Structure formats: structure tokens, C-alpha cells
Amino acid sequence: MNGWAGQILRVYLTEGKIVKEPLSEEMRLKYIGGRGANSKVLFDELKPGIDALGPENIFCVGVGPLNGTAFPASSRWTVSSKSAVNEGLSDGNGGGDFSTELKFAGYDQMIFYGRSPKPVYLYINDKHVELRDASKVWGKGTHQTNALLAQELREPELRVMCIGQAGENQVRVSKIMTNITRAGGKGGVSAVMGSKNLKAIAVRGTGSVKIAKPKEFHQAVKKAYGKIMASPFYNMFRQEGSLFLIKRYHELGSLPTRNLQAGYFEGWEKLTSEAFEKQFAVKHKGCSACPISCAHYFQVKDPKYGVYSESNEYGTTYPLGPKLGIDNLPAILHMQGICDDLGLDTHACGNTVAFAMECWQRGLLTLKDTDGLDLSWGNADAIIKLLPRIAYRQGFGDVLADGSEKSAQKIPGSQICLKTVKGVEVSALFLGKGMNFVQGLGYATATRGADHLRGGVQMYATGSRRLKETLGVEGAAATIKNPRSIEGKGVFLGLDQKISALFNSLNICAWAVGGLFGGLEPDEIAELYSLATGENSSGDDLLTTGERIYNIEKMIQLRAGFRRKDDTLPPNFLKMEETPRGPTGIDKTEFDNMLSQYYEYMGWDYDGIPKAETLVRLGLPDYAAGYRKHA
Amino acid sequence: MSIKLILDPILDHLTGNTREMEVEGATIGECLNAAVSRFPSARPGFFQPGGELIDYLNVLLNGKSAFPDELNKKVKDGDEIRIVLIVGGG
Numbered sequence A: 001m002n003g004w005a006g007q008i009l010r011v012y013l014t015e016g017k018i019v020k021e022p023l024s025e026e027m028r029l030k031y032i033g034g035r036g037a038n039s040k041v042l043f044d045e046l047k048p049g050i051d052a053l054g055p056e057n058i059f060c061v062g063v064g065p066l067n068g069t070a071f072p073a074s075s076r077w078t079v080s081s082k083s084a085v086n087e088g089l090s091d092g093n094g095g096g097d098f099s100t101e102l103k104f105a106g107y108d109q110m111i112f113y114g115r116s117p118k119p120v121y122l123y124i125n126d127k128h129v130e131l132r133d134a135s136k137v138w139g140k141g142t143h144q145t146n147a148l149l150a151q152e153l154r155e156p157e158l159r160v161m162c163i164g165q166a167g168e169n170q171v172r173v174s175k176i177m178t179n180i181t182r183a184g185g186k187g188g189v190s191a192v193m194g195s196k197n198l199k200a201i202a203v204r205g206t207g208s209v210k211i212a213k214p215k216e217f218h219q220a221v222k223k224a225y226g227k228i229m230a231s232p233f234y235n236m237f238r239q240e241g242s243l244f245l246i247k248r249y250h251e252l253g254s255l256p257t258r259n260l261q262a263g264y265f266e267g268w269e270k271l272t273s274e275a276f277e278k279q280f281a282v283k284h285k286g287c288s289a290c291p292i293s294c295a296h297y298f299q300v301k302d303p304k305y306g307v308y309s310e311s312n313e314y315g316t317t318y319p320l321g322p323k324l325g326i327d328n329l330p331a332i333l334h335m336q337g338i339c340d341d342l343g344l345d346t347h348a349c350g351n352t353v354a355f356a357m358e359c360w361q362r363g364l365l366t367l368k369d370t371d372g373l374d375l376s377w378g379n380a381d382a383i384i385k386l387l388p389r390i391a392y393r394q395g396f397g398d399v400l401a402d403g404s405e406k407s408a409q410k411i412p413g414s415q416i417c418l419k420t421v422k423g424v425e426v427s428a429l430f431l432g433k434g435m436n437f438v439q440g441l442g443y444a445t446a447t448r449g450a451d452h453l454r455g456g457v458q459m460y461a462t463g464s465r466r467l468k469e470t471l472g473v474e475g476a477a478a479t480i481k482n483p484r485s486i487e488g489k490g491v492f493l494g495l496d497q498k499i500s501a502l503f504n505s506l507n508i509c510a511w512a513v514g515g516l517f518g519g520l521e522p523d524e525i526a527e528l529y530s531l532a533t534g535e536n537s538s539g540d541d542l543l544t545t546g547e548r549i550y551n552i553e554k555m556i557q558l559r560a561g562f563r564r565k566d567d568t569l570p571p572n573f574l575k576m577e578e579t580p581r582g583p584t585g586i587d588k589t590e591f592d593n594m595l596s597q598y599y600e601y602m603g604w605d606y607d608g609i610p611k612a613e614t615l616v617r618l619g620l621p622d623y624a625a626g627y628r629k630h631a
Numbered sequence B: 001m002s003i004k005l006i007l008d009p010i011l012d013h014l015t016g017n018t019r020e021m022e023v024e025g026a027t028i029g030e031c032l033n034a035a036v037s038r039f040p041s042a043r044p045g046f047f048q049p050g051g052e053l054i055d056y057l058n059v060l061l062n063g064k065s066a067f068p069d070e071l072n073k074k075v076k077d078g079d080e081i082r083i084v085l086i087v088g089g090g
């Protein structure tokens, strides 16, 4: 088989049984791999109403046909399960080189069922697959887990996916880690891994990925690398990493500040890529097969905040910085190191701490509630103490360990401080004057709850041929450049979401996708995909696959009970306000019109339920007839 | 007549790291051309070969999007033109 390894693993943890199976043709061609294949398994196999942290939940790890090839930025992996936060879908996507190793070992997907009676890890060495006792690494952080497993297995080249103490303790604001600092997992999938007593997956693979047309594929890869390398955007991004967003979001009034109470942060200049590079960056670092290499190793020498780590990003800096009113970069880097080792998700955990700090600001929490921690904005030293307490569920840490919505049930009057959609904290940006309404629509409708990666926020469709074809050249330009008008936003977001489902299923990096900045567009991705797999597909074919996957996820959401009323935004976003620094938020009626526009483009009814004809068009006739039964 | 022009940092390597400058002109296009006459290497950073604004840039005039027909928008003394990168994500 070309592209795919052609084999999956089903691991029955309760019984300690492992079954190897061929990857089905339906899965390959209709769902590709990664996010698509995982979501399909969850939709088909999860029983309704089960406890997300009980043995009936299913945990999937998926990679795609391009992982392990030279395709640019094909480094990603996807983990998925039923959400432990909102009963819908939880998944996460991370980089590094774990996905490459798994493909080299010969597997496209792993599906874990049940719960092991004692802590275990899965060891894969090419054909050899076994569950092993994890008692030596249970209770250990991600650094030690990596080192101890490499030592135990005498495999210096081992690649490890694992949870830290947070996942073991079923903390919902946790994440799954590979390469020690590459993280993924929104919605508590790491807690699900912990609930299964599965500490890690350790892989060594010595094979390779077969390519259908190697010569043509490598020529096309060269062209794609050339395009990326020639782009001024990627030139800047390589230098600055995603930290480039700090100053831009501040200038656009959208830097999420003090639990999204504002879009400007007075301490922003201390957190920019320049400040980071000057003081702490050691050298560049990239994921496998990535011409962009956006990450850095970094070191803080000040003993108070000492840390040597890598991959300081916007996604670690905003939730531990402006969102908490903290402008102390060494402290933020130190906190990132703590989160990576304990396996805490910087987004969900940082956002939940921000919620607690707003509770403090409003007098809803006092020293008595917080075990003596002063949660005033900017108090980094208190947060450094709080993070391990969250991971170990100690005292007030236990109140926050399940995310802000569940914490709010324990803090009277704190609903006002919640900034969530479907139980998931709004991440990455504030809807300030410069931000595009499509970003709000993206948060409201994403299939994991508020989400900056599913589409809308990252705006993958900017510059795409299809946006221009659907809206006209002027219309496409207008919807991008008139951020605060609702025109065209439904199409913009719908396209974005199909693109995101596609690249997450191929498991290529979000940053390598998008026409406007010289990233890859669906037609270019399709050319490379066809040459690698031998399955001739156009960009349109692949986008239809992305749409099919998005609809499967939408049905998982519907099954969890979410409807139109839940496709909404936190109250302070659904309010247009004129501030001295420009307008913020969106008018509720305008938002509602935009939502209808989006449902119509997606072929969904007024309540956001896919119409039968949409599902038939997407090759899902069985679901068209019967999926309501599941709901 | 003096207009303040503020550039996105992605462009400042084309202007010798100058991000803010005072320029003169009656329209946004004239102001950008004034910057280009001072920093000729900035032309491909602002304009496509046919003279249109580069796709991934947005122009804010006194904080509001100047789209459509940005380059022909009239400006007056004391206005602020900000060239920003169209970005999102995290």
C-alpha cells in the first residue's frame, strides 16, 4: 500500500489483548486518517450516554498517509475520545516526530478500549506490540517518563506519547505530550488516557512509507518547499514563531487580557518575539519534515525561574501571560516548563486560572478559598504554586482541575466570569476592533467547543480560489478585509472548517496551509496526496472529504445534545460596544444572521442539523436515514 | 500636510527597520508611494506588480478598515494609516 501503512491496532486494555487489523478501504478513502478516522470510529462505536472517564470511552490515536514522507510539515498526530468536558468530541493535534515513527513501525491508527487493571504502557517495536507494566513511570512527569522508558527499553531512538501527573489524576485541563513539549488535547482526552491507566505509547519503527510515484512526488515536494521558502510571511514566521501574534493582536485590540475583559495588554512589549529572542532563545527547532521550523529551544538562567525547554509559542504565552495579567516573560517560560512536565494544557489550564483570577477580582474568592494564594492579576509566583496543585488535585487546585465551567458550579456567583462555548474556554483572541467576525462564528460553531484551530480564527481560506469562486473576487476580498461586516462570513467559515478537517486528517500542520501567505492550498495538497498514495483526487474531492468529516463531528455534537442555542458566544462577545479604542464584540442579531448564513452554506437546517440531502451528497446515506436515532 | 504611516513589522526589513514615518499625500496610495520614494525596496512589500495592494495586507485609516478601493481613499492632515497583516490563529 502507498501512503498509508495499511494496518491498525485495537488494544483491549481490560483484557490486555491486542488485535492487528488491516486499515479498511472505506476508512482510507472516505476519512483519510488522523482526525477523520478517529472521529468516524467514535461516532460509530461509542455508546450513547457513557461516562467519558469510564471504561466505555474509546481513545484513538491516528496519523495519516503523508506522515513519514517528505511532504512539508507532515509531522502531526491526532488523539481523540468522547469529551470529558462537554460530552461531545475531544481531540488534539500535536507535532514533533512521533507520527513519523508510528508510520515507520507500520501503523495508521490505534484504538484503545476498556481500562487496564493497573498502569501500563504500549510498546511498539515494528511488528512487536505489547502492553507493559508502567509502575516505574506512573507518577512521573513527561521528562522522566521519556528518559525512563528509553532506558528500560534500551532504545535511545524511542518516540514517546505520554501523559503527565495531570492526566493520571484525570485532570480535565490536561494534555497529551510527545517529544516532551509537543502537546495536543482539548476537552480532556489526556484525562481519558489517564482513566484507562494508559501512561504512554512508546514506539520504535524502522520501516518507511511507500510512495506511489516517488520521482514525481519528490519534484512536487521540492516545488512546495520552494513556495513556502519564498514567502515573506514564512520568512518572518520562521524567525519569530507564533509569538509574532502578540504585537499584532495587541495592535488590533484582540490580545486576550485578564480573562477576556480587554483586548489590550499594557505589558505586551515584554512578551514579544523580539523580547523572547533577545533574552531566552537558544536556537531554532522544527518538527519533522518542516521547512518552516517555527520553534526555538530556550533557556532562562535566573535561578528563580530557571528552565531549559523548547517551543515557546503564542499558545503558551497568551494563556499564561496577558490572560492572567502577567508580563514577566521568564516566569511565563518557567510556567510553560511546569505545564509541559505535569502534562497541563496551557490553553485550558491558563484560561481556567484566568477565570479564577476574575473571580478574585470580583471578590468571589478570598485567601480562605484559595489556600492562601493571592490571585491578583499579574501574580506569577502564586500561579507557579497553583499549577502543581491543579495537576495533583490538591485543595483549591482540585476546584480548578476540571475546567472553568465545572469550577463555576463550586464558586457561588461566578457564572459572570465564564468565557466558554459548550463548556470549553475561548482561547487565543478577544473580539476586538481589528478582528474578523468570522472568528467569533468559528468559536461558536467548532466541533470541540470554543476553538481557535477548527477554522474561522486561523482563517485558512483567505486567498483561496474557492472563496473567490463562491463570493466573487470583490466579495472574497470584502469578507476578509471588512472584518466587522457579516457579509460572506458563512461561506468563509464553512470553507475554513472543511480545510481544517482535511489537513488534520492528513495530519499536516495548520501553519503550512492557506493561500494568502504562500502556504499550501487544497489543489496543491491534492496533487501531492495523489502522487504519494496513488489515489487520484482533486482539491474538490479532498474538500468533500473534509466536509464529510466535519459532518460526522457535527453529528457527535448533536448526539451530545447541542443545538443552535449552543452555537453562541460568551455574553461579553455578543454585545457591540464602542470603546475609546474602537468597537468590540458583535451585535446579537447580526451574529444570528451570520449563523443562519453559515448553516445554509453547510446544508444544515435552522437548528444546525445536517439535512438528509447533505448527508446523501457526502456519501453518508445510512446516517441520513438513521443518525437521529443515535442522538 | 502630514500623515502618520505605521507599518506591520513584516514590512520593516524593507524600510531599514523604520515602522513609523510621517508622509505626505492626498490619498492612501499617494502616501504609500511617498514611503516608497524614501525606501524604494518597499515597493514589492506594498504593491503587486500591477500596482494593487498586496493581498495579505489590510489598511486601517484612523483605526477603521479602508476597504474597498483603499489606495484611492482620501486622507487629511493628522490622519493615521496603519498597514496590518491579515492574521488569525494561535
Ligand code: SF4
Pocket: A073, A074, A075, A095, A096, A285, A286, A287, A288, A290, A291, A292, A293, A294, A295, A509, A510, A511, A512
Ligand atoms: S510550522 Fe512549526 S509547529 Fe508546524 S510543523 Fe513546522 S515547526 Fe512544527
